[in-house]
Amino acid sequence: xxxxxxxxxxxxxxxxxxxxxxxxxxxxxxxxxxxxxxxxxxxxxxxxxxxxxxxxxxxxxxxxxxxxxxxxxxxxxxxxxxxxxxxxxxxxxxxxxxxxxxxxxxxxxxxxxxxxxxxxxxxxxxxxxxxxxxxxxxxxxxxxxxxxxxxxxxxxxxxxxxxxxxxxxxxxxxxxxxxxxxxxxxxxxxxxxxxxxxxxxxxxxxxxxxxxxxxxxxxxxxxxxxxxxxxxxxxxxxxxxxxxxxxxxxxxxxxxxxxxxxxxxxxxxxxxxxxxxxxxxxxxxxxxxxxxxxxxxxxxxxxxxxxxxxxxxxxxxxxxxxxxxxxxxxxxxxxxxxxxxxxxxxxxxxxxxxxxxxxxxxxxxxxxxxxxxxxxxxxxxxxxxxxxxxxxxxxxxxxxxxxxxxxxxxxxxxxxxxxxxxxxxxxxxxxxxxxxxxxxxxxxxxxxxxxxxxxxxxxxxxxxxxxxxxxxxxxxxxxxxxxxxxxxxxxxxxxxxxxxxxxxxxxxxxxxxxxxxxxxxxxxxxxxxxxxxxxxxxxxxxxxxxxxxxxxxxxxxxxxxxxxxxxxxxxxxxxxxxxxxxxxxxxxxxxxxxxxxxxxxxxxxxxxxxxxxxxxxxxxxxxxxxxxxxxxxxxxxxxxxxxxxxxxxxxxxxxxxxxxxxxxxxxxxxxxxxxxxxxxxxxxxxxxxxxxxxxxxxxxxxxxxxxxxxxxxxxxxxxxxxxxxxxxxxxxxxxxxxxxxxxxxxxxxxxxxxxxxxxxxxxxxxxxxxxxxxxxxxxxxxxxxxxxx
Numbered sequence: 070x071x072x073x074x075x076x077x078x079x080x081x082x083x084x085x086x087x088x089x090x091x092x093x094x095x096x097x098x099x100x101x102x103x104x105x106x107x108x109x110x111x112x113x114x115x116x117x118x119x120x121x122x123x124x125x126x127x128x129x130x131x132x133x134x135x136x137x138x139x140x141x142x143x144x145x146x147x148x149x150x151x152x153x154x155x156x157x158x159x160x161x162x163x164x165x166x167x168x169x170x171x172x173x174x175x176x177x178x179x180x181x182x183x184x185x186x187x188x189x190x191x192x193x194x195x196x197x198x199x200x201x202x203x204x205x206x207x208x209x210x211x212x213x214x215x216x217x218x219x220x221x222x223x224x225x226x227x228x229x230x231x232x233x234x235x236x237x238x239x240x241x242x243x244x245x246x247x248x249x250x251x252x253x254x255x256x257x258x259x260x261x262x263x264x265x266x267x268x269x270x271x272x273x274x275x276x277x278x279x280x281x282x283x284x285x286x287x288x289x290x291x292x293x294x295x296x297x298x299x300x301x302x303x304x305x306x307x308x309x310x311x312x313x314x315x316x317x318x319x320x321x322x323x324x325x326x327x328x329x330x331x332x333x334x335x336x337x338x339x340x341x342x343x344x345x346x347x348x349x350x351x352x353x354x355x356x357x358x359x360x361x362x363x364x365x366x367x368x369x370x371x372x373x374x375x376x377x378x379x380x381x382x383x384x385x386x387x388x389x390x391x392x393x394x395x396x397x398x399x400x401x402x403x404x405x406x407x408x409x410x411x412x413x414x415x416x417x418x419x420x421x422x423x424x425x426x427x428x429x430x431x432x433x434x435x436x437x438x439x440x441x442x443x444x445x446x447x448x449x450x451x452x453x454x455x456x457x458x459x460x461x462x463x464x465x466x467x468x469x470x471x472x473x474x475x476x477x478x479x480x481x482x483x484x485x486x487x488x489x490x491x492x493x494x495x496x497x498x499x500x501x502x503x504x505x506x507x508x509x510x511x512x513x514x515x516x517x518x519x520x521x522x523x524x525x526x527x528x529x530x531x532x533x534x535x536x537x538x539x540x541x542x543x544x545x546x547x548x549x550x551x552x553x554x555x556x557x558x559x560x561x562x563x564x565x566x567x568x569x570x571x572x573x574x575x576x577x578x579x580x581x582x583x584x585x586x587x588x589x590x591x592x593x594x595x596x597x598x599x600x601x602x603x604x605x606x607x608x609x610x611x612x613x614x615x616x617x618x619x620x621x622x623x624x625x626x627x628x629x630x631x632x633x634x635x636x637x638x639x640x641x642x643x644x645x646x647x648x649x650x651x652x653x654x655x656x657x658x659x660x661x662x663x664x665x666x667x668x669x670x671x672x673x674x675x676x677x678x679x680x681x682x683x684x685x686x687x688x689x690x691x692x693x694x695x696x697x698x699x700x701x702x703x704x705x706x707x708x709x710x711x712x713x714x715x716x717x718x719x720x721x722x723x724x725x726x727x728x729x730x731x732x733x734x735x736x737x738x739x740x741x742x743x744x745x746x747x748x749x750x751x752x753x754x755x756x757x758x759x760x761x762x763x764x765x766x767x768x769x770x771x772x773x774x775x776x777x778x779x780x781x782x783x784x785x786x787x788x789x790x791x792x793x794x795x796x797x798x799x800x801x802x803x804x805x806x807x808x809x810x811x812x813x814x815x816x817x818x819x820x821x822x823x824x825x826x827x828x829x830x831x832x833x834x835x836x837x838x839x840x841x842x843x844x845x846x847x848x849x850x851x852x853x854x855x856x857x858x
Contacts, residue, residue, distance in 0.1 A: 073375070073383045076366075080387060088391045088751050094742035095395025095443070095735075096402060103403025106250045109333045109408045111426045112418075115171070116326060119420055123189040125244040126286035127317050128298055131157075133310025134281050143285070146301045148293030151419045153187045154282035156272050157549070159252065159705055161227040162263060164216060168692045170699040171261050172706045173226055175206070177269035187286045190247045190266065190742060195220035195239030198268050204506075205268065207239040211249055211419055212263035224263070228275050228704045247418050248325040251706060253546055253573075255658055255812070256716040257325075257417065287314075312575060313639035315586060318698045320832075326418060374770075388443045396436045409676045495779060504781075507787040508831060509743045514791025515798050517737065517826035518818060522799040525819040527717075530812070533602070535714040541569075541598040541683035541696075544708040550678040551703060559682055562697045564690025569596040570679040572666055579635040580626040585640070587622060589662045591669035591679075598683040601654040601663050614671075615651025617663040621813060623653055625660070636672065644674050658812045741833040748780055748837040752844060759845065773845055777838050784834045791830070792823055 081088060119125075137154060144152050155177045162171040178185055182200045190207065198205040208218055218224070224235045243264070253260035273279045285306075289298060295316040302314040316322050367380060408425050415423050477720060546558065553570055560568045572591035577584055592599050594611045601609045601617060616634060618626070628634060628650055638644040654663065670677040686694050698704050754761075759772045796818055803816040 073370075073379065075282055077383065077386055077390075080363075081390060081720070087746050088394075090745050091391050091443075092357070092395035092398065092740040093738045095392055096174040096399035097434075097441045097738040097742075098803055099396055099399025099439060100403035100406065102435045103400055103432060104407040104410060105333065106431055107403065107407040107425065107427050108414070110329065110428060110431070111407075111411055111424065112326075112330050112333065112414060114426060115420050115423050116330065119244055119247075119422075123191070124187050124242040124288065125317070126153075126187045127289040127295055128287040128302065128314055129317070129320055130285040130287070130302055130306060130314040131312040131347070132283055132285070132306050134278065134283055135306065135309035137280055137282060139305075139309070143287075143302070143305060146298065146305070148290050148298040149287055149492045150290040150293075151288040153286050154418060155185075155284050155286070156269060156276070156278050156282055157284040158228075158272065158276055160229075161699060161704065163225040163232075163699060164260075167260065169261070169695040169707050169709065170704065171263065173224075173263045173265060175228075175265045175267050175272060177272045178207075178266045180268055180270040182268075187279070187288055191242040193240045193242060195237070198238055198266065200268055200270065202268070203271055204233060204235050205238045206235045206236050207241045207266040209246055209249060209264040209419070210240050210242055211246075211257075211259035213237070213240045215259035216263075224265075224776075227702065231275075232277070235267075241266065242419050242421055244322075245320070246322050247420060248322045248329075249419070250321050250325065251708075253544075253706065254708065254713070256713060258712075261712075290708060300707075301504040307643055313577065313586060319586065329414075329418075346357050361627045368775060385444055389440070392436075392440045392443050396439065399435070400432055471572070483495060500710075503783055503786070507790060508784040510784060510787035510834075511791035511794055513743050514826045515794035515828050518792070518795025518822055519798045519802060521822045521825065522802075522816070522818045523814065525646070525822055526799075526803070528812045528819075529815055529817040531714060531717050533606075535710060535717075537602060537606070537608075538600055539710055539713075541597075541710055542686045542691075544571075544710070545679040545684060545698065545704055546706045546708075547679070548703050548705045550680050553677060553679055555703065556679060556682045557646050559684065559698075562694055564687045564694045565684055566687060567598075567685040569593055569598045569683045570666060571599060571681050571683060572669060572675060572679045573681065574669060575639040576624075577637040577639060578626060578662065579637065580632065583626050585622065585625050585660070587660055587662060589616070589636070589664055589669060589672075591664050594665050596683075598685065601656075603652070603654055606655070606688065609652055609654055611663060611665045613651060613665065614648070615664075617652040617654050618646040618650055619638055619656040619660055619662070621656070622660040622662060624774070629653075638673055644672075646672050646674075648672060657815060673781075737829050741836075742830075744784070744830060744833040745837045745840070748834075748841045751776060751780060752841050769846055773842050776841065776845065780834065780838060780841075784830070788827055788830065791826065795823075795826065 088217055135154075140152055140154055143149065157177070158175050158177060160173045163170045177502065178190075178198060180200055182197065184190060184197065192207075193210055195207070198207060206224075206225075212218070216224075218236050218237050218240070219613055220240070222237045224237065226233050226235050246264050248263060248264055249257055249259065251258065254262070258437075270279075273281070283300075286297065287302070288294060295318075298316040299316060303311060305311075306314070318327070370380060371377075382495040397824050404425075404427050407427070411423065411425050474795050488773060547555065550572070556568050556570045570593060574589045574591065575586070577586050592611055594600075601611070611617070616636075618628070618634075623629065626634065630648050630653065633647050634650060636644075636646050636648050638646075648664075666679075667677060684694075695707070698707050755776055759776060762772050762775070763769075796816070800816040803814045
C-alpha cells in the first residue's frame, strides 16, 4: 500500500464524524432532487402513455342538441381526423349514508355494444353493457370504491324527473376522469360525484334525444392546430346551441392533472435545485476548510518529492469517498421517498398503471454537481498551499495583520474582556471567513423555510377563501337558468334562513390578440354570502356596469383598469358585447370575472335569471333541507362549504405531509451538517492557538468562550439573514407556479415556520458547541504544540 493510500485511510478515520456529516449534506441535496424529479417524470410519462393508449380526444364540445346527420359535415372539417358523438347528462343520486344529494354524470357508449373509439375505457372488473338491457351502467372506480359498489349492485338516480335504479355491471377507468370533479367543484370527492356509462339508445330514450347528440369529442389529424379546429367547430355548431369547443388543455381532468404536474415540476426543479445548490456550496466551503487544516501535511509531502498532481489526486480521492458515500445514500433515500410520494398520487389520480421511474441521467447529473463542487473546494485549498515554498507552508499561517483593527482604534474593544477582544479581533481580521460561515448557516435556515412554507400558504388560502369570500353554508346549482322565484322557493324550505341569488355565464373574453374562456359570476350588490376582495383584502362592492377581473385573469389578458374587453357569451344566444374593466380583485382559486347580477342580465341581453343560489341553513334542520333539495328536479348539485373546506384541507395535507417531511428532513440534515462542520473546522484551525492559551494559564472555560464566541457570532448573524433568504426563496417558488389557472400559491411564511427553522439551527449549534467543548476539555497540549518540521 502506498504512503498516500495509508494517509487517506488515516484521514478518513480521523475525519469520520466530519466526513459523515458532509456526506449527509450531499445525500440530502441529491435525495431532495431525485425524489421530487423522479415523481414528476413518472407522472408525466404515465399521463402521456395512458392518453396515447386510450386514444384520448384532442378537442371537446358541449351543445344543446344536434342531429346525428351533422356528423358527416363535421368529419370533413380541415384538421379533423375522427369525430365521435355522444350524450352526456347530469343526474341526482340518492346514496345510502349521505343525507345530501349526490351528483351523477351519465355518458353514452355506442348502442352497438362496441367500446367508444375515443376516450376508451379500461375495464377493471365486471363486463361491458349489453345493447337492449335497460339501465345497465358502468361506474368509475373511484365512486365504486367510495361506496363499495360491485357488479350486480344498484344505484338510485333521479333521471329526467323519474327515479330509476341503475344496475352496475362493470367498474372502469377513463382518461377523461383521471381526476373526477363534480361540476363547479375544485376538489375531487369520490363519495359525492359518480360517473356512469350507459347504452346510448337507453340514455337517449330517457332524455328524448333519439337521433341526436349533445356532446362531441374530436381527434386531430397529424399537424393540425387545435385552435383552428376549435374555431371551425364553433362556426358549425352555433345554430345547435354550441357552448364553445375547447382543446384538451382546458378539459377539466386534464387541467387538474397537468396543473399538478406543473406544480410538481416547480417543486421538482426549483426547490431541489435550491437544495442541491446549497448543499454543493456548503460542501465546497466545508471541504476547502477541512483540506486547509492540513496545510503543514501538504507542505511536508511536497518537500518529500510528491508532485502537485499526486497531491491533487490524493485529495480528490478523499472527496470521492465522501461524495460517493453521500451519493449512494442520497440516491437510495431519494428513490425510497420518491416511491412514497408517488403512492400519494396513486390514491388521487386514477391511472391503470402509475409506474415509478428513476432516470439514470437525472441521478448522474445530481452526483456530478455535488462531485464537481466538492472537488473545486478541495483543489482550491490544495492549490493555495502548494504555491508556497515547503518551508514556509510547514509553518502555521501568519496572522493577516498586526495593525490595530478599526474597532480597536475607537476603543470599542475596551468594553469586553480579554477573551471577548480576541473574538472581535479575529472576526475583524478574517471577515470573509465570518461571511462564508454565516452565509452557509443562513442557507440552512432558508431551505428549512422553503421546505415548510407551502403549508402556511395553503392554510392562508383556505382561511381567505372560506372565511372571507365564500361565507354560505350551502351552494345550490340548478340544471338550467331559472327565474329568481326558484330562489324564493328554496327560501320557503324549513331550515333555510337566508338565500342569495347568483348566476354563472360562460364567456370568452377578448382583449386585442389575447382571449380567454372563463365565466362571469353575477352577484347581488347588497349580498354578503359571496364576496370579492381587492388586492388589499377589502370587500369590493358590485355596482355599476363595470366588469371586475381577477388579477391573474387581467394579467393573462394584458388589461388594466379602464381598458375595454369584448365579451362573447358562450351559450345558444352567442351575444357579443363590450365591457370596461372597473376593478381588479384578488383571487387565489380559479380565474373568474364578476359583475352586478342585474348588469350581467343587461350585458347578456335577457331577463334576470339565475343559475344557482347560496344558502344559510339551520344546522339542526339541514338533513330535512337536503331531503327537500333531492326531490327538486331542477337542482343539479349541492355543495357544502364546510365539506369543501375539509376536502381542501385533506387533499392539501395529503401531498404536503409527505413533501414537507421529505424536504424538512433533508433541510434539517443540511443544517446540522453545516453547523457541526463549521464548529469542527474552527476547532482544527484554532487548536494551536487555544493550546497556547492553555499553556499560558487560560482556563478551559476561557478558551471555550474564545472559540464558541466566534461560532455564536456567526450563528446570530446567520439567523436574520436566513429568514430573509427563506422568504426570497419562497417567493421564487411561488412565482414559478404563477401560470396556474386553477390556483396560485401566495408566498406566505407564518411565524411558526420561521421559529422552527431557527430552532433547528440553534439546536444544531448548541449540540455542536457541546461536542466541541468536550474535545477542548481533552485537548492534547503537547501534541498540538509540536512543530511539524
